[in-house]
Amino acid sequence: MLNNNNWLRSKVNMAIMLGLMSTYTVTAAEADEKKKGLEVIEVTAQKRSESIQTVPIAITAFGENDIQKMGLANVNDLGLLTPGLETNNATATQTSFNIRGITTNDFGIGLDAAVAVYIDGVYVGRRGTSNMNFNDVERVEVLKGPQGTLFGRNSAAGAIHIITKDATADNEGAIKFTLGSHDKRKVEFSTNFMINENMNFRGSFNSNHRGGYLEEKDSVKMYGNQRDWSARGALHWDVSPDVETIIRADYTDTNQQGRPAVTLNTSYGSGDPFAPIEYDFEGKETREAGGISAEVNYQLTDQMALTSITAYRQFERTNHMEDDGSAYARAYFTSNLIEDQNQFSQEFRVTQNGDDFKWTLGATLFHENITQQTHAHFNTRTFDALALVQSGADPRDILGLPFGMGVAGVYAQQFIPQQTLGQIMVGTGLSFEEVMGAIVSVNIYNPHHERFDNEGTTNSAAIYFDGTYALTDSLDITLGARYTYDDKEFYLKTAPTNEIIMPFDGIDNIPLAVAFIPDEATQENSWEKFTPRIVIDYQWNDDIMTYVSYSEGFKSGGFNTLGEAPPVEAETVKNTEVGIKSSWFENKVRLNLSAYQYDYTNLQQLELFGSPVPTYNLRNVDAEGSGFDVELIWQATEDLIFTSNYGNTQTEYTKWQFFDAEIANNSGVSKVGEPISGMPEDQGNIRMDYYFEGLDGQMNFHLSYAYTGDRTQDIDGPALAVLPFEQGSVTGLNDDELNSISSYGLTNIRLSWESDNHPIHLAFFVNNLTDEKYLMQTGGQAMAVGSPIATPGLPKMYGIEFGMDF
Secondary structure, three states, rough: OOOOHHHHHHHHHHHHHHHHHHHOOOOOOHHHOOOOOOOOOOOOOHHHHHEEEHHHOOEEEEEEEHHHHOOEEEEHHHHOOOEEOOOOOOOOOOOOOOEEOEOOOOOOOOOOOOEEEEEOOOOOOOOOOOOOOOOEEEEEEEOOOOOOOOOOOOOOEEEEEEOOOOOOOOOEEEEEEEEOOEEEEEEEEEEEEEOOOEEEEEEEEEEEEEEEOEEEOOOOOOEOOOEEEEEEEEEEEOOOOEEEEEEEEEEEEEEEEEOOOEEEEOOOOOOOOOOOOOOOOOOOEEEEEEEEEEEEEEEEEOEEEEEEEEEEEEEEEEEEEEEEOOOOOOHOEEEEEEEEEEEEEEEEOOOOOOOOEEEEEEEEEEEEEEEEEEEEEEEHHHHHHHHHHHHOOOOOHHHHOOHHHHHHHHHHHOOOHHHHHHHHHHHOOOHHHHHHHHHHHHHOEEEEEEEEEEEEOOOOOOOEEEEEEOOOOOEEEEEEEEEEEEEEEEEEEEEEOOEEEEOOOOOOOOOOOOOOOOEEEEEEEEEEEEEEEEEEEEEOOOOOOEEEEEEEEEEOOEEOOOOOOOOOOOOEEEEEEEEEEEEEEEEEEEEEEEEEEEEEEEOOOOOEEOOOOOEEEEEEEEEEEEEEEEEEEEEEEEEEEEEEEEEEEEEEEEEEEHHHHHHHHHOOOOOOOOOOOOOOEEEEEEEEEEEEEEEOOEEEEEEEEEEEOOEEEEEEOOOOOOOOOOOOOOOOOOOOOOOOOOOOEEEEEEEEEEEOOOOOOEEEEEEOOOOOOEEEEEEEEEHOOOOOOEEEEOOOEEEEEEEOOO
């Protein structure tokens, strides 16, 4: 167990001591001078616009300048810069975000994500569409810890809120071109204009193309390209002095190669994640996604406003992956996820910003329909290798074993009735070995395709209240609560589409299902939860605020996507946190610190389990975690700013649920005491910005270094009795029992120039300056056939940008 003795007491004492150390009187002159210091971002984490320094929540926010300066393209880029957030996704259409060790590893639609993503207040929860491009974005807020009161369902780990630019009365526009290595080509365009005195429009377009970055064996081609474009529009209508309406619409289209995968089996391929890759299937991912929303704000009184957000969103996506990462026919394995989703949401809220009492009362409705097809493509030789690997054979020896050794045993033990085998032997006079040899010989080169269909419907309703009352001029207390009700219907179906060909007269072919057990079922269940929040914050002076908070989060239960099973329990988390937000030395230094401890109950885990053919199953486990985040900004001079952050996360499983079969045959292996997979213990980032004049313009040199610590594998696959590589021999993996992914550090630089005389700007950038070799993911479904894969990270990339405002 993590050592939590006196945890809360020590953190409270630390926060109070820091506050007392920093108490001093601020004169009016000093307050005016501070305005020349560090920029303060306004956020809406509590459903009202506030300075990030006065919000008692652990938030990392990125404004428009940050997004441009650091070249942030989407949510996936935030992980390197945000303590407590891990992204590391190698695919745009099947993402998973991890906040403080909590994520969801299920690729199916039976479960929801643990990190909620919002765009302009609209929930976008599915993995297939949560990683959208930052097209004309004003700011991004990363809220860490349970946000169950204000953001609601499926924000048990935290929330990511993307706020796009609103239309204004200014007539303006901008265009930017990017050219770079690996055939990088990007165009960004935006325009804003006034239609009449009450109506304004803003539109933007983004087109992105990049070639591959991985060499292909015996080819001049490169693998791992990007191709996407997106468009966004906003219409702002001032209906009356007290009513405004904002209509927003967006669309994005992605069509590119799928996630790169390199086998670590030294017999199936090189086993080197950074050697030229080889494959027998070229992966591909596509996505069309979009939505429309209407936000109406009605100013009821000077201090009270009513907001309504009505939204409809939908997406279609495919993700056809090369799963084994090799060109070895005996390991051939691909999977394809095809999804079609649409959702409707409605939120009403009333907000009052009183002098002593600020509160928000709201209600939400959510309806979703989603279908998913899961396709598995392999062949009988793959099945043969799977049987051998699952029986305990060294995957590196598969290459030298005769075809049919594995599949013959599985056919006889699991698929062909003993009575049928006996009938054949009697009728033909052949021995058992001869009968099985004949069956294997006519099936060994057959292709194999299986399909699983799912359909889900979710209806959710919630009411919430969150209020902050000023007990004194300095001391505030916040009480909040939400009641959530989720009802889900789930349909699943799969049937054999393959046969074991029986080359004997009078013997029918036998239906064969390997990856998916034949099944059809309709399930329904509902979950409800009351999630409270309490915060006490103290404003020691204009610059120092400390807080203590307790909050709970909730993620509804769900269903096993690939097989009928009892619904898994809902996830719940109880989080305690203390923090300080402070500005020092006339707003030249900003120090924010938060420390937290949580207990997680019924964390939903998807795993491949079973023998000789493993299948996907869901289990509930318990976990706990603790850690702290530190963010420091120092304006050393008027022209030089240093930014740094660090996050430390300690997690471990505290209770492990065993499947019935594990209990029956005493084969279960508990992970109690092991860290939750996918989250590094240490993360850090250091940035420097130097501003200077030159070439008749203003220049900025930006330098950043991001460190990601060791982490355990984050693509779950079946355990292997024997590793197909020598432990410690793979670049990017540590020499330890868990074969954890090695730490790495990335250095980026950017030099930008903005003309004093013309509305133009230029920039030159280099990402991964030192060409660091690192891994994004390891493991995978093809571990079942002895082919764990690795996905290498991006190499050094560079380019130039040219932009013009008008």
